Amino acid sequence: MTADDGRTPPATTTTGAYAAATRLGPVTLLTYRGPAGSVLRHVPSAADDAFWALGTQARGGADLVRGARRAPCAPGQVFLMRLSEPWELHARETYRLHLYRIPRRAVGASEAELLAARGVHGQPGDPVTRLLAPVLLRAADSAAGHPEPYRRDVAAVVTDLLGTLAAARAAGPPEPAPGADGDGRETLRRIRHFVNEHLGDRGLSPERIAARHHVSVRYLHKVFAAEGTTLTRWIKQRRLEECRRELGRRGPADPVPSVAAVARRWGFVNAAHFSRSFRAAYGMSPGEWHRLRTASGEDGGRGREAPAHASVLRATSAAG
Structure with a gap:
């Protein structure tokens, strides 16, 4: 090798x-x-x-x-x-x-x-x-x-x-095509699309989403319960994903993002709550994630990376 x-x-x-x-x-x-x-x-x-x-x-x-x-x-x-x-x-x-x-x-x-x-x-x-x-x-x-x-x-x-x-x-x-069944999948697809388009809106609430899609709040929660989650949890997850993506972006022309500004942009009201949620989801703080993804030196692996020449696998004959 x-x-x-x-x-x-x-x-x-x-x-x-x-x-x-x-x-x-x-x-x-x-x-x-x-x-x-x-x-x-x-x-x-x-x-x-x-x-x-x-x-x-x-x-x-x-x-x-x-x-x-x-x-x-x-x-x-x-x-x-x-x-x-x-x-x-x-x-x-x-x-x-x-x-x-x-x-x-x-x-x-x-x-x-x-x-x-x-x-x-x-x-x-x-x-x-x-x-x-x-x-x-x-x-x-x-x-x-x-x-x-x-x-x-x-x-x-x-x-x-x-x-x-x-x-x-x-x-x-993957979800079925629109109209493929009548068990709420199409409603769920439309709700997810709407939420993704309004993740930065801190006024996004179950009541507003239900009214926009002409369903009751109870029905809205039932649709997400069938998916093994809750509406609130899914919205939080999507906001965290977008924050993670933005904080991990790098490039010579990209300004250094402020963690608080990124949190606000994706709908988090409280920066401290955002930081705790981010750490719980990804095992590190937003700042640590940003440094890990944008570091330019050999410390990108946080000091735990093996040398570039380290072998992962051992190849043997079938008899071995």
Whole structure:
């Protein structure tokens, strides 16, 4: 395996596998190649506790094995695994795999959402994966030839899409087309659209939303209860997501956002309440999130990132 800075890291793969490492800010991209019948085996270490792995195959079908679970994985799909757990990828064909080693702290999704999203994604009708897989492939093919600021922007896009994937999985399957059924799904779709258009309105209330959609407040709460949440909780979650997205944005022309101003812009009345809610949802303060996503040095991983050349997987023969 060869790191992108020209150093030769310790040999951790056996004959029949090849890996290259590229540093993308706090994210490490590893690319593996190998023959049919080989096995990529992940054996966790203490340093893996704070990381997740997001992978996609540029070539070749394989089976992702975690404990007693076995799931086929093919090009055009992605898989998400926690690096603190052992798992294997069994190649059925000659393969090329891109694996993104992502710090947990950089992902704007709850631990429960990430845990629910473990496994293989990419079934028909999965719009997030259809967007995510090409981004992972394009980034793997081009990122190494660009300067550090570009690489950090690529990492930000990847981690944002991972958060979107986790949130989509937690929300359940896509909603049916408008008018497809009469059980409140169309009403729910219209309500969500309305709320998303008015997230910054601090006067947004169940009473106002119910009146706008010609339903009772009781019915409004019933529709969201059927989704396993409440209207108030969902509005708060959406506001936090938009605040997280804005605080994580970076660029030479972007002004440094004020946490209080961002909170007000997305409908939070009290900055202290916003900060407590943000920490409860994402495990860090809004300021810490902003610094993590916009830092320009090697401390983007908060000092817990492994070296860029660190190997994630051990490749063995099928007999091994």
